[in-house]
Amino acid sequence: MFTSILRSPTSFFDTTPTGRILNRFSRDLDEIDVRVPYYLEFVLQGILSVLGQAILVCIIYPWFTIPLATVTVLFVILDLFLNAGVRELKRIDSIRKSPVIQHIGSTLSGLSLIRVFNQQTLFTKRMYHYLDEHMAAQLVYRLSSRWYVFRTDMLSFAINVCITAICIYTKGVVSTATVGLALASMSSVCDFFPYLMKMKSEFQSRFTAVERLVEYSYDLESEAPLEDLGKSVPRDWPEFGKVEIKNVSLRYRPELPLVLHDIEATFNPGQKIGVVGRTGAGKSSLITTLLRLVETEKGSVIIDGVNVASIGLHTLRSAISVIPQDPILFQGSIRYNLDPFDEHSDMAVWEALEQSNLKKVVEQLELGLQAPVATAGENFSVGERQLICLTRALLRKSKILLLDEATASVDLETDQMIQKTIREAFIHSTVITIAHRLNTITNYDKILVLQDGKIVEFDAPDTLMEREGSLFREMMQAMGVSTVEKMNALT
Numbered sequence: 001m002f003t004s005i006l007r008s009p010t011s012f013f014d015t016t017p018t019g020r021i022l023n024r025f026s027r028d029l030d031e032i033d034v035r036v037p038y039y040l041e042f043v044l045q046g047i048l049s050v051l052g053q054a055i056l057v058c059i060i061y062p063w064f065t066i067p068l069a070t071v072t073v074l075f076v077i078l079d080l081f082l083n084a085g086v087r088e089l090k091r092i093d094s095i096r097k098s099p100v101i102q103h104i105g106s107t108l109s110g111l112s113l114i115r116v117f118n119q120q121t122l123f124t125k126r127m128y129h130y131l132d133e134h135m136a137a138q139l140v141y142r143l144s145s146r147w148y149v150f151r152t153d154m155l156s157f158a159i160n161v162c163i164t165a166i167c168i169y170t171k172g173v174v175s176t177a178t179v180g181l182a183l184a185s186m187s188s189v190c191d192f193f194p195y196l197m198k199m200k201s202e203f204q205s206r207f208t209a210v211e212r213l214v215e216y217s218y219d220l221e222s223e224a225p226l227e228d229l230g231k232s233v234p235r236d237w238p239e240f241g242k243v244e245i246k247n248v249s250l251r252y253r254p255e256l257p258l259v260l261h262d263i264e265a266t267f268n269p270g271q272k273i274g275v276v277g278r279t280g281a282g283k284s285s286l287i288t289t290l291l292r293l294v295e296t297e298k299g300s301v302i303i304d305g306v307n308v309a310s311i312g313l314h315t316l317r318s319a320i321s322v323i324p325q326d327p328i329l330f331q332g333s334i335r336y337n338l339d340p341f342d343e344h345s346d347m348a349v350w351e352a353l354e355q356s357n358l359k360k361v362v363e364q365l366e367l368g369l370q371a372p373v374a375t376a377g378e379n380f381s382v383g384e385r386q387l388i389c390l391t392r393a394l395l396r397k398s399k400i401l402l403l404d405e406a407t408a409s410v411d412l413e414t415d416q417m418i419q420k421t422i423r424e425a426f427i428h429s430t431v432i433t434i435a436h437r438l439n440t441i442t443n444y445d446k447i448l449v450l451q452d453g454k455i456v457e458f459d460a461p462d463t464l465m466e467r468e469g470s471l472f473r474e475m476m477q478a479m480g481v482s483t484v485e486k487m488n489a490l491t
């Protein structure tokens with residue numbers, strides 16, 4: 001299930017609440033490990049014991065077969081038609097539990113924000129609401145299951161009456177001891193049977209956990225294969241870093257509108273490309289396309305002559321370095337985060353740290369490269385996290401670097417430092433930067449301006465600045481930069 005979830009496309013995570021996923025790993029797995037085997041064992045033993053005793057009584061009183069068969073048919077009907085409802089209620093009970101877990105999770109992650117805005121009451125009320133919904137489902141489930149047990153009790157009562165009546169009417173046919181045995185056996189079966197049926201229905205409703213696990217283990221849609229199928233790309237691919245985007249259109253899910261429309265652009269080896277545009281213009285979606293996080297609707301992306309759709313995701317993604325807007329680090333040491341596969345020497349790691357201006361920060365830490373990184377890198381600032389990602393990219397010496405600027409969280413100085421490092425260390429690599437601060441990309445080779453998912457401009461910054469009606473020029477003018485000279489003075 002874990003492998004299958006890891007291989008799921010991003011659309012799965014967009015549409016599935018985390019609470020639901022966690023529930024499968026905690027509650028459902030626990031049901032399968034602990035409760036399902038327990039109930040299964042109990043039910044199998046119970047059925048064998050009941051069968052044995054019923055056969056014994058039928059041998060003593062063959063007439064008893066008729067009421068026994070009738071009651072068995074009624075039991076089966078009760079089970080088939082009425083117990084189905086109980087199972088369905090159990091399913092609803094499980095589904096309603098997810099929002100509770102999800103609410104606890106999101107409340108914990110946003111705790112500081114909740115306190116700052118003094119919204120404790122609101123969140124407590126919501127918790128009550130989700131708990132109420134869950135408890136309502138659970139109560140109905142428990143009541144229905146008792147209701148079912150009551151019906152089975154009635155049937156047991158009927159069978160007890162039948163066996164007693166047969167014993168009285170056939171008085172003297174069999175020995176008193178045998179009558180005693182038949183009555184005692186049937187009475188214990190009748191006492192035990194409703195309980196057994198309850199256990200069976202409990203087992204069936206717990207078994208829905210297996211259904212849910214199977215769904216997440218085998219029925220989830222998966223991303224394209226990780227490894228190359230058929231012909232593999234050369235070991236040193238991409239050698240130059242030429243990126244050709246041909247007529248690419250993209251939508252996140254089939255029911256959603258297109259977010260990129262017929263994108264056509266070529267980034268030559270070593271070029272520095274700045275991607276700009278308003279919020280929602282499709283800048284991040286362009287990166288998504290290059291990494292195949294979402295498959296394109298049409299068109300193709302060619303890197304150094306290889307169509308990225310024809311190669312394994314692992315080959316593609318390990319060839320490109322990304323510095324995302326909100327970089328996430330993994331729990332472990334700094335070294336583990338920089339070189340997770342232990343492919344580089346300590347010296348190379350320190351060199352890369354020096355290039356990204358992080359050396360001093362790491363040197364000051366007591367454990368140096370072995371200093372711990374907390375979950376999601378929370379003991380580092382976002383700027384430092386970006387620098388760690390940058391160092392990782394420096395170590396890998398990728399030919400293609402994708403950078404999503406984290407404007408809000410990085411100060412101007414750090415931003416400029418990152419840009420300087422990129423200019424110097426990635427001189428031979430193709431760098432595609434999503435720029436929120438235009439001044440960082442004015443010395444880039446080309447600027448790609450996106451608007452509503454379409455390329456509206458793609459040229460050198462100087463040319464765009466001189467072009468009447470250029471959107472880039474308008475953006476620069478909004479920053480108070482009206483001439484090429486002023487723009488060049490920014491960097």
Ligand SMILES: Nc1ncnc2c1ncn2[C@@H]1O[C@H](COP(=O)(O)OP(=O)(O)OP(=O)(O)O)[C@@H](O)[C@H]1O
Binds near residue numbers: 256277285286
């Ligand atoms: N995971 C997603 N699922 C569905 N739609 C999405 C998803 N991510 C982005 N979109 C939509 O795609 C469009 C382009 O979004 P994108 O994030 O690429 O814009 P952007 O230019 O990078 O914006 P920003 O500057 O705010 O980061 C938006 O309309 C957005 O609503």
